[in-house]
């Protein structure tokens with residue numbers, strides 16, 4: 001299902017299926033300057049391609065190689081739609097990845113990128129390297145309108161879980177968020193929540209919360225605590241969806257990410 005929302009010069013393309021809605025998931029791509037940011041997930045590929053044909057969109061930017069942002073990369077490449085993406089994302093899309101059953105359920109297949117990519121550079125839009133959520137994560141910055149397309153940089157203030165796919169690094173997230181806020185965005189579009197009210201304020205609140213939480217975890221690591229005890233003390237019990245995702249998303253991965261980068265650089 002595709003729902004289109006207009007925000008002046010920006011159109012939000014909000015994609016979901018009955019299966020993704022059942023587990024509370026959807027994803028948004030954004031059209032700006034005749035370019036589409038991200039390609040959604042494979043199960044909505046027909047709607048995405050139809051929209052691209054009708055809108056005469058010049059090309060697609062892919063922010064990172066996760067299923068719900070790059071799920072149609074191969075389809076676009078095969079159809080000859082120009083794509084702008086970074087070398088790390090391209091390499092990930094060409095390599096088989098471990099995908100849990102919850103990803104198949106929510107997003108569908110994730111075909112490998114095999115077709116040659118027609119390269120493209122979007123005018124007036126800059127890809128800003130913001131690793132942390134994944135090591136190949138980029139935001140897109142429109143300097144003229146001070147608009148940040150934040151992809152998965154935000155997601156929520158207190159995201160108390162992390163996932164190991166593409167090496168999530170919660171410590172790196174803080175630096176990336178501060179870097180994005182320093183650009184001075186007046187509008188922030190999130191790939192799942194749409195246009196954020198006071199986006200810069202929310203991003204700062206998220207960076208502050210991660211810093212405080214990481215400091216709590218660092219202290220316990222320094223005192224020799226094992227991970228399960230840290231998880232229980234800082235976060236409490238794992239949420240239900242940690243079990244549903246076979247611990248792909250879990251408090252344990254948050255703590256493991258902090259330990260991987262301990263001591264702080």
Ligand SMILES: [Zn+2]
Pocket residue numbers: 064066069133134152
């Ligand atoms: Zn992602």
